[in-house]
Amino acid sequence: MKFKFLLFFLLSQYSFSQKTPLKLWYKQPAGYFEEALPIGNGMQGATIFGGTETDKIFLNDLTLWSGEPVNANMNPEAYKYLPLVREALKNENYKAADSLIRNIQGKFSESYAPLGTLFFDFKKGKTNNYYRELSLDDAIARVNYEQDGAKISREYFYSNPDKALIIKMKSSVPGKLNFDIRFESLLKYSVKPENKTLVFEGRAPIKADPNYVNNNIDPIVYAENRGTRFFGNISLKNKGGKIGKTATAISVHNATEVVVIVSMATSFNGFDKDPFTQGKDEKAIAKNQLSAIQSKSYEVLKNRHLADYKNYFDRVKLDLNPGKIEDLPTNERLKKYATGAEDRYLETLYFQFGRYLLISSSRTSGVPANLQGLWNPYVRPPWSSNYTMNINAEENYWLAENTNLSELHAPFLSFIENLEKTGRITAKTFYGANGWACHHNSDIWAMTNPVGNFGKGDPVWANWAMGGTWASTHLWEHYLFTKDKLFLKEKAYPLMKGAAEFCLSMIVKDQNDQYITSPSTSPENVYITDIGYKGATLYGGTADIAMIKELFVDLIGAINVLENDWDFKNKLEEVLANLHPYQVSKKGNLQEWYYDWADAEPQHRHQSHLYGMFPGSHLNMTETPGLAKAVKTTLEIKGDETTGWSKGWRINLWARLWDGNRAYKMYRELLKYVEPDEVKVNYQRGGGTYPNLFDAHPPFQIDGNFGGAAAVAEMLLQSTSDKIILLPALPDAWKTGSVKGLKARGGFEVDMSWEAGKLKTLTIKGKPGGETEIVYKDYVKNISLEKDKIFEAKF
Numbered sequence: 001m002k003f004k005f006l007l008f009f010l011l012s013q014y015s016f017s018q019k020t021p022l023k024l025w026y027k028q029p030a031g032y033f034e035e036a037l038p039i040g041n042g043m044q045g046a047t048i049f050g051g052t053e054t055d056k057i058f059l060n061d062l063t064l065w066s067g068e069p070v071n072a073n074m075n076p077e078a079y080k081y082l083p084l085v086r087e088a089l090k091n092e093n094y095k096a097a098d099s100l101i102r103n104i105q106g107k108f109s110e111s112y113a114p115l116g117t118l119f120f121d122f123k124k125g126k127t128n129n130y131y132r133e134l135s136l137d138d139a140i141a142r143v144n145y146e147q148d149g150a151k152i153s154r155e156y157f158y159s160n161p162d163k164a165l166i167i168k169m170k171s172s173v174p175g176k177l178n179f180d181i182r183f184e185s186l187l188k189y190s191v192k193p194e195n196k197t198l199v200f201e202g203r204a205p206i207k208a209d210p211n212y213v214n215n216n217i218d219p220i221v222y223a224e225n226r227g228t229r230f231f232g233n234i235s236l237k238n239k240g241g242k243i244g245k246t247a248t249a250i251s252v253h254n255a256t257e258v259v260v261i262v263s264m265a266t267s268f269n270g271f272d273k274d275p276f277t278q279g280k281d282e283k284a285i286a287k288n289q290l291s292a293i294q295s296k297s298y299e300v301l302k303n304r305h306l307a308d309y310k311n312y313f314d315r316v317k318l319d320l321n322p323g324k325i326e327d328l329p330t331n332e333r334l335k336k337y338a339t340g341a342e343d344r345y346l347e348t349l350y351f352q353f354g355r356y357l358l359i360s361s362s363r364t365s366g367v368p369a370n371l372q373g374l375w376n377p378y379v380r381p382p383w384s385s386n387y388t389m390n391i392n393a394e395e396n397y398w399l400a401e402n403t404n405l406s407e408l409h410a411p412f413l414s415f416i417e418n419l420e421k422t423g424r425i426t427a428k429t430f431y432g433a434n435g436w437a438c439h440h441n442s443d444i445w446a447m448t449n450p451v452g453n454f455g456k457g458d459p460v461w462a463n464w465a466m467g468g469t470w471a472s473t474h475l476w477e478h479y480l481f482t483k484d485k486l487f488l489k490e491k492a493y494p495l496m497k498g499a500a501e502f503c504l505s506m507i508v509k510d511q512n513d514q515y516i517t518s519p520s521t522s523p524e525n526v527y528i529t530d531i532g533y534k535g536a537t538l539y540g541g542t543a544d545i546a547m548i549k550e551l552f553v554d555l556i557g558a559i560n561v562l563e564n565d566w567d568f569k570n571k572l573e574e575v576l577a578n579l580h581p582y583q584v585s586k587k588g589n590l591q592e593w594y595y596d597w598a599d600a601e602p603q604h605r606h607q608s609h610l611y612g613m614f615p616g617s618h619l620n621m622t623e624t625p626g627l628a629k630a631v632k633t634t635l636e637i638k639g640d641e642t643t644g645w646s647k648g649w650r651i652n653l654w655a656r657l658w659d660g661n662r663a664y665k666m667y668r669e670l671l672k673y674v675e676p677d678e679v680k681v682n683y684q685r686g687g688g689t690y691p692n693l694f695d696a697h698p699p700f701q702i703d704g705n706f707g708g709a710a711a712v713a714e715m716l717l718q719s720t721s722d723k724i725i726l727l728p729a730l731p732d733a734w735k736t737g738s739v740k741g742l743k744a745r746g747g748f749e750v751d752m753s754w755e756a757g758k759l760k761t762l763t764i765k766g767k768p769g770g771e772t773e774i775v776y777k778d779y780v781k782n783i784s785l786e787k788d789k790i791f792e793a794k795f
């Protein structure tokens with residue numbers, strides 16, 4: 001067994017040395033968060049600055065949030081306002097509807113908390129030949145420099161198998177490592193050195209308001225014996241020299257090599273368990289993790305980390321034929337790219353960085369990657385770094401299936417199980433509705449209520465009710481990519497059905513006897529009625545109808561597979577047959593509102609009414625070409641300048657419109673260099689990419705990284721339950737290349753190469769096996785593959 005592992009490891013190292021390394025690298029330490037390097041094991045993570053005098057490392061744990069389990073029954077009278085809002089809408093009194101709907105609001109979400117910061121204080125002094133990198137091939141960050149005639153090197157990785165941050169520091173000259181290790185936190189905490197270990201503990205607030213709620217004098221509240229606790233050990237193993245301590249720090253004197261191990265845990269024990277009184281024993285967990293590591297050598301820990309990480313990362317290879325790659329630091333590369341330079345290496349790096357980030361932030365059941373993945377230094381991070389359900393939380397998972405990381409979708413899919421629990425109470429109390437609902441925001445406590453602080457939120461974002469509908473379509477997508485029938489039957493179907501039952505409660509008949517939602521809002525857009533009223537609440541918003549349609553079509557697919565619940569299928573079909581249809585506006589765009597009203601902000605970043613084209617699929621180039629044209633006109637009117645996540649979405653939309661060159665143009669714009677937030681710049685900052693390749697909304701949001709990476713796959717391969725379309729949106733700029741390991745619906749794994757813009761070779765593996773139709777331009781072929789069997793073709 002051991003020998004096999006070693007052989008695998010040596011072979012993988014050998015094949016890796018044959019190709020261009022995928023890495024971010026810099027000639028100086030990070031000065032800002034958006035220059036620092038993120039690593040993570042899917043639950044915990046670190047952001048590394050790599051300084052030579054002080055190396056600062058932000059520590060995060062995905063399960064450390066402010067708050068406690070939510071009382072979903074927070075506004076028990078709210079449902080009484082639903083008939084009043086509906087009545088106002090029926091009377092076309094939009095102003096009254098906008099005001100009445102505020103009675104259907106609850107509390108804001110809680111905030112994702114920063115755990116603490118680790119500092120290594122080194123001797124001050126001149127250094128030379130500084131180099132800092134993050135290797136995506138092995139998920140290891142490295143810092144090297146020279147000081148006092150010694151080569152100093154540091155390696156950092158966050159191990160999933162060993163649940164710890166592991167750092168190795170080395171000096172080429174014996175005895176040259178001298179430093180102190182400190183720990184600080186912005187939360188309530190204490191720290192003390194014990195032998196060769198620095199021990200810290202603390203707890204999160206029981207409330208941290210969003211940073212846009214500034215009318216509250218007490219935005220952060222702590223309480224004794226309440227809130228999520230955390231605990232950690234920082235332990236050291238040294239070669240040479242000795243370890244001492246001060247009152248709050250551990251000191252290393254004259255060592256040659258030091259391995260630092262950070263093992264930490266929180267008391268979070270599930271969305272519905274009090275994290276203090278019913279919490280996990282975070283001390284025992286952290287200590288046990290540490291003692292399990294103590295006996296393992298650094299090399300063993302590193303090999304275990306590599307085997308674990310590469311199992312995911314190596315599944316997909318993308319080669320865009322970059323030619324001779326200029327050896328430029330990543331920040332300079334981005335700046336040069338922004339001048340219009342070709343850089344297919346950077347374009348590949350950004351794609352693979354998205355996959356790297358998902359592997360590093362999405363491996364915790366019930367706790368998906370949040371607005372910043374898991375890397376957050378702020379107590380009140382932008383938008384609470386929570387789950388914004390009207391795009392951002394879902395966009396995080398667009399790359400999970402098609403870039404062959406299906407298992408990493410599980411944290412989001414299991415989160416939906418939690419949402420369903422609070423969401424049933426939300427549906428009942430806020431609307432008197434069946435099923436379960438989720439609104440604009442959620443958090444680790446699976447809150448599902450409309451936010452707004454009981455009437456203070458603008459309905460344009462606070463009252464959007466389709467969060468559960470959108471999220472539930474991910475369950476069907478997971479089934480389509482895996483064909484896991486047991487998952488469909490036991491997990492997905494009941495959740496999807498509950499989300500649909502809520503939709504059935506929210507629809508009414510319009511004057512034409514067609515189904516529409518009432519009330520409705522369209523994320524986060526404002527209409528102008530014919531008499532000039534600017535508002536948010538309406539009936540029959542297109543986005544609602546699009547999401548309902550997608551979910552109902554998915555459910556019918558599920559019923560056909562499971563061969564059960566035919567009565568419910570009849571109900572869904574009846575609604576689908578009588579849904580208010582899409583409308584094309586007088587300008588030729590897809591109408592967002594029930595009437596052909598004007599938009600208060602025609603270039604607005606949200607485009608939820610285009611949902612059916614992407615991430616949905618009931619609008620497409622073959623079956624609904626007319627509506628696809630209206631989608632295109634909508635995007636033309638909106639223009640291309642927008643926030644990071646919105647660019648990510650539009651690139652996917654252009655890919656689905658089979659316009660590879662426009663998709664590519666916007667991909668380039670997503671990669672537009674953006675300075676760190678604290679740097680003063682004299683040009684207009686817009687969506688783009690920070691020096692550490694984090695997506696800039698701005699500020700940092702990880703959704704653009706994930707959406708952008710998903711879009712690259714979407715440009716190369718599109719699929720439905722019974723079709724695979726090859727190179728549907730290949731841009732002229734990617735004339736020659738190859739890709740291995742992309743996934744298509746049906747569970748197929750696709751490798752292909754192309755030259756001069758034309759498909760050359762194709763290999764499709766059936767991974768559970770099944771039938772599909774392959775389409776490449778005029779080439780159409782039906783294939784039927786048994787499990788693990790391969791179809792190959794040359795063009």
Ligand code: FUC
Pocket residue numbers: 371383388392461524605643645697701
């Ligand atoms: C939505 C967007 C904002 C931002 C926030 C996190 O509300 O409209 O642009 O991304 O989520």
